[in-house]
Amino acid sequence: MSEQTLTGEGVTPQAGTGTVVWYRPDTSLTDAIDDETIPPSDRSAERDRFETTRRRAREELEAERDRTADHVGQEEAAVFDAHIQFLTDPQIEDSVSTAIDAGSSAERAVQTAFEDPIAQFEGMDGKMAERADDLRDVRDRLIRSLTGNERVNLTTLPAGSVLLADRLTPSDTAQLNPNQVSGFATVTGGRTSHAAIFARSLGLPAVVGVGSELKRIEEGSNVIINGATDEIVVNPNDETLAAIDTGTTVDVRPNRVETTDGTEIEVAANVGRPTELARAVEQGADGIGLYRTEFLFLDRETPPTEREQYETYVEALEAFPDGRVVVRTLDIGGDKQISYLDLPDEENPFLGERGIRRSLGVDEDLFETQLRALLRAAADTSGGTLSVMFPLVSTVAELDAALDYVDTVAGSLQAEGIEYAIPELGVMIETPSAVFMADEFTDRVDFLSVGTNDLAQYVMAAARENERVADLHDPLHPPVLRALHRSVEAAHRSDIWIGMCGEMAGDLTFTELLVGLGFDELSMSAVTIPKVKSNIVTTEKARASDVAARALTANTRSDVTNIINNQ
Numbered sequence: 100m101s102e103q104t105l106t107g108e109g110v111t112p113q114a115g116t117g118t119v120v121w122y123r124p125d126t127s128l129t130d131a132i133d134d135e136t137i138p139p140s141d142r143s144a145e146r147d148r149f150e151t152t153r154r155r156a157r158e159e160l161e162a163e164r165d166r167t168a169d170h171v172g173q174e175e176a177a178v179f180d181a182h183i184q185f186l187t188d189p190q191i192e193d194s195v196s197t198a199i200d201a202g203s204s205a206e207r208a209v210q211t212a213f214e215d216p217i218a219q220f221e222g223m224d225g226k227m228a229e230r231a232d233d234l235r236d237v238r239d240r241l242i243r244s245l246t247g248n249e250r251v252n253l254t255t256l257p258a259g260s261v262l263l264a265d266r267l268t269p270s271d272t273a274q275l276n277p278n279q280v281s282g283f284a285t286v287t288g289g290r291t292s293h294a295a296i297f298a299r300s301l302g303l304p305a306v307v308g309v310g311s312e313l314k315r316i317e318e319g320s321n322v323i324i325n326g327a328t329d330e331i332v333v334n335p336n337d338e339t340l341a342a343i344d345t346g347t348t349v350d351v352r353p354n355r356v357e358t359t360d361g362t363e364i365e366v367a368a369n370v371g372r373p374t375e376l377a378r379a380v381e382q383g384a385d386g387i388g389l390y391r392t393e394f395l396f397l398d399r400e401t402p403p404t405e406r407e408q409y410e411t412y413v414e415a416l417e418a419f420p421d422g423r424v425v426v427r428t429l430d431i432g433g434d435k436q437i438s439y440l441d442l443p444d445e446e447n448p449f450l451g452e453r454g455i456r457r458s459l460g461v462d463e464d465l466f467e468t469q470l471r472a473l474l475r476a477a478a479d480t481s482g483g484t485l486s487v488m489f490p491l492v493s494t495v496a497e498l499d500a501a502l503d504y505v506d507t508v509a510g511s512l513q514a515e516g517i518e519y520a521i522p523e524l525g526v527m528i529e530t531p532s533a534v535f536m537a538d539e540f541t542d543r544v545d546f547l548s549v550g551t552n553d554l555a556q557y558v559m560a561a562a563r564e565n566e567r568v569a570d571l572h573d574p575l576h577p578p579v580l581r582a583l584h585r586s587v588e589a590a591h592r593s594d595i596w597i598g599m600c601g602e603m604a605g606d607l608t609f610t611e612l613l614v615g616l617g618f619d620e621l622s623m624s625a626v627t628i629p630k631v632k633s634n635i636v637t638t639e640k641a642r643a644s645d646v647a648a649r650a651l652t653a654n655t656r657s658d659v660t661n662i663i664n665n666q
């Protein structure tokens with residue numbers, strides 16, 4: 100088959116090759132079931148097909164039960180025992196046999212056999228009614244397996260897989276093992292969606308927002324996912340394979356860096372989980388500039404406890420004994436959904452209950468637990484310095500309420516005789532309102548950190564996940580640049596530091612512009628740290644300031660692009 104190239108938005112500046120595995124979690128099972136009548140001569144084979152599938156389902160359930168017992172707990176593992184019981188229920192078994200004898204396919208027979216038991220449990224109260232969900236799970240597992248629509252287990256993809264999907268959620272991406280998976284591509288999505296950000300933290304080659312063309316790539320095809328060139332090459336020929344640029348390696352600089360004329364810029368890593376700390380250290384990060392703590396809440400059944408969180412934050416501080424670790428309080432909502440928190444189904448979640456809005460409202464308990472853990476960790480002197488910042492703040496009242504919360508938590512810890520310290524406190528600049536109120540914010544906090552992923556989407560009214568408006572969701576648009584300038588000026592007027600932790604900070608083409616705008620710190624996925632540090636040491640601050648000043652006078656994105664490209 101001939102080679103074909105599709106394009107989308109590259110996420111990680113890396114390439115990988117492998118075999119396509121499609122992930123289709125939303126396929127309707129009813130559509131997958133064939134209505135044909137099975138001739139009498141084939142019915143015994145149909146019964147065998149059911150038996151084999153049932154045996155396999157049982158083995159899978161037993162393995163899931165054991166894994167859950169080891170990693171989560173015995174109580175949670177018990178649900179799989181209930182599923183195994185349903186799988187071997189004699190009444191269901193009889194109904195399947197009868198339906199196959201009457202000419203149903205095995206999948207149609209399974210569907211019929213589960214109808215009555217599900218209806219019976221649905222009619223009951225409380226816990227018994229929940230049994231209907233367990234039955235549906237078992238039924239769907241069998242039908243998926245019989246129809247070849249099995250749910251792909253993202254944690255155990257075979258080595259060399261390239262995952263293709265319509266879309267991936269952040270928790271889907273979090274399950275991918277970078278040692279097994281060679282990359283992924285999605286039909287929808289933008290480079291600053293959280294699924295993409297996760298891919299970057301994992302160092303996984305990825306291209307998103309490819310469009311429906313992607314759906315034409317067949318399961319099992321050979322592909323190259325090239326995040327550096329925004330391309331997916333299907334059935335690459337030997338020449339193309341040989342020419343893949345796996346990226347030039349750059350020396351890791353473990354120490355702090357400065358421009359040629361002596362301005363030091365802190366270069367830190369964005370992380371979401373403890374497993375990412377080692378990579379951040381390896382890549383020469385000066386510290387952590389954004390710890391997205393909501394990722395600690397994914398892939399589990401209940402929120403992490405105060406103790407677990409305390410240990411997690413101390414672990415991060417110990418990874419950077421001479422550095423700063425900026426922990427962001429919970430930023431749930433938007434595209435970060437957490438199943439057990441029962442988030443509302445909002446019309447427009449990015450403009451809804453997100454970040455600090457939830458922490459000061461429905462998630463107040465979680466906020467309190469998190470602040471307790473953070474204040475306790477701030478007192479730990481075995482590691483670096485802890486800083487805490489609040490996400491998606493849009494009013495002074497919200498910021499005041501969050502800061503009051505810190506005082507209240509400190510008061511409780513004091514009363515309980517528990518050791519604590521007040522960390523450095525900061526606020527994210529992610530909304531236009533925060534930019535307009537930056538002078539009032541800087542009177543109240545020790546630092547600002549700009550989240551350009553959100554700031555660009557709110558300034559430009561272009562969703563960060565929507566590939567159709569990717570051109571508008573670009574931080575080089577003059578209004579976004581002016582918002583950055585205004586924030587830097589506000590911070591420096593109050594003599595506090597300002598960093599950037601949005602994806603713009605790790606874009607190698609922007610280093611000079613950001614140094615010129617006056618950012619004191621840049622925080623990014625670990626994978627880009629060596630290159631950004633190497634850009635900084637060859638940047639002259641005086642020249643960079645001139646580039647930034649000229650960019651700030653430009654009226655269009657293309658003028659800004661020309662200025663930063665020295666044209």
Ligand code: PEP
Nearest residue numbers: 550551552553600601602
């Ligand atoms: C941002 O909005 O730029 C940011 C860093 O926060 P997040 O990407 O987690 O929304």
Ligand code: MG
Nearest residue numbers: 529550552553
């Ligand atoms: Mg944000």
